[in-house]
Amino acid sequence: MKILVQKFGGTSVATPESRLAAVRHIERAKSEGYAVVVVVSAMGRKGDPYATDTLLSLVDRFDSDVDDDALRDRDLLMSCGETISAVVFGQLLRSRGHQVTVMTGAQAGIRTNGDFGNSRIVDIRPERMLSALSESRIVVVMGFQGADENGETTTLGRGGSDTTATALGVALNAEAVDIFTDVAGIMTADPRIVDDARQLSQVTYTEICNLAYQGAKVIHPRAVEIAMQRNIPIRVRSTNSDDPGTLVTQASQQLEHGALYDQYVTGIAHSANLSQIRVDGEGIGSSSIFTLMAEHHISVDFISVTPHQVAFTVADDVAGLAVKYLEKLGYQPEVRAGCAKVSAVGAGIMGVPGIMARIVEALASEGIEILQSADSHTTIWVLVDGVQMAAAVRALHRAFQLSTL
Numbered sequence: 169m170k171i172l173v174q175k176f177g178g179t180s181v182a183t184p185e186s187r188l189a190a191v192r193h194i195e196r197a198k199s200e201g202y203a204v205v206v207v208v209s210a211m212g213r214k215g216d217p218y219a220t221d222t223l224l225s226l227v228d229r230f231d232s233d234v235d236d237d238a239l240r241d242r243d244l245l246m247s248c249g250e251t252i253s254a255v256v257f258g259q260l261l262r263s264r265g266h267q268v269t270v271m272t273g274a275q276a277g278i279r280t281n282g283d284f285g286n287s288r289i290v291d292i293r294p295e296r297m298l299s300a301l302s303e304s305r306i307v308v309v310m311g312f313q314g315a316d317e318n319g320e321t322t323t324l325g326r327g328g329s330d331t332t333a334t335a336l337g338v339a340l341n342a343e344a345v346d347i348f349t350d351v352a353g354i355m356t357a358d359p360r361i362v363d364d365a366r367q368l369s370q371v372t373y374t375e376i377c378n379l380a381y382q383g384a385k386v387i388h389p390r391a392v393e394i395a396m397q398r399n400i401p402i403r404v405r406s407t408n409s410d411d412p413g414t415l416v417t418q419a420s421q422q423l424e425h426g427a428l429y430d431q432y433v434t435g436i437a438h439s440a441n442l443s444q445i446r447v448d449g450e451g452i453g454s455s456s457i458f459t460l461m462a463e464h465h466i467s468v469d470f471i472s473v474t475p476h477q478v479a480f481t482v483a484d485d486v487a488g489l490a491v492k493y494l495e496k497l498g499y500q501p502e503v504r505a506g507c508a509k510v511s512a513v514g515a516g517i518m519g520v521p522g523i524m525a526r527i528v529e530a531l532a533s534e535g536i537e538i539l540q541s542a543d544s545h546t547t548i549w550v551l552v553d554g555v556q557m558a559a560a561v562r563a564l565h566r567a568f569q570l571s572t573l
Contacts, residue, residue: 210249282316327388353414
């Protein structure tokens with residue numbers, strides 16, 4: 169069988185009109201000879217009746233400890249959104265003459281490690297899906313969920329439906345995985361900030377992972393990492409358009425307008441509401457600082473360690489707690505709240521001289537101070553004042569001519 173996995177996010181299944189648009193994509197795939205597996209998210213976003221965050225608000229109003237029993241129960245509650253969505257979507261497909269099999273994550277063979285609220289997939293047993301597909305049935309799978317070895321329902325954390333889709337794509341050796349959203353594809357920058365941001369026709373797995381980790385929220389990076397294991401192509405597309413969207417593959421070069429080129433920077437991402445914390449002094453115990461943060465479940469980023477200073481960032485809303493714990497250790501941390509991380513991402517960065525120089529020049533020309541910087545093979549990060557974030561994104565987008573490539 170030639171199998172295609174199509175995932176439809178919350179906005180794609182939120183209304184009768186959007187669900188019908190989604191069905192048309194499925195029917196087009198069927199007409200092209202594909203056996204189709206559909207993965208659906210819960211309907212809508214927070215505030216909509218069956219959205220995951222709305223369901224959680226029913227229990228989050230209670231002031232009680234979240235123990236193991238409560239976490240188990242929360243997963244049962246959170247899985248309801250996808251259950252409702254899948255059944256409604258299945259009925260719509262049947263009303264249009266299709267044979268449909270609706271499955272929970274567990275029925276689709278998804279086995280997890282049992283970490284309630286943020287489980288990892290450890291195995292997929294696709295026999296039941298393959299049997300239904302062999303009978304020309306459309307298989308609709310509830311995203312974001314699976315079951316552990318004891319049969320307990322578990323959820324996969326944020327972006328879990330993306331993860332479901334690519335994991336099924338790998339297990340079924342699919343031709344591709346389509347991720348349908350309310351945008352047409354991956355952009356060179358946030359179009360709400362950069363007016364001339366351009367849709368990318370193709371990016372690499374590494375590039376989209378880095379864009380996602382640095383703030384772009386079109387697809388969850390864990391889902392991309394799973395597809396990369398078997399080199400399953402991903403297409404990020406709009407539910408409301410026939411545009412082919414953005415293709416995510418292993419290739420590091422792109423073919424556009426009949427010309428092959430290899431660009432240095434693919435896109436500019438950003439992440440706001442960060443606090444920079446600096447601890448100065450001789451013989452700083454950096455290991456004790458980061459152990460302390462880990463013990464209190466405070467995620468740190470943008471780490472810089474020298475013999476005389478430790479600097480890192482945390483989310484603004486936990487900066488006060490981080491400072492309190494550091495002061496208990498006898499440190500006197502300096503805090504700069506309201507910062508933002510701006511990232512230049514591209515597979516062509518590695519080994520190319522002058523990229524950082526261009527970033528520094530572009531930001532300096534706009535009077536933007538770099539508070540901290542770091543780099544990897546595919547990403548260069550700079551920390552700036554949050555009020556200058558939008559200007560920094562636009563400056564780097566111009567500096568690398570991303571609107572004209």
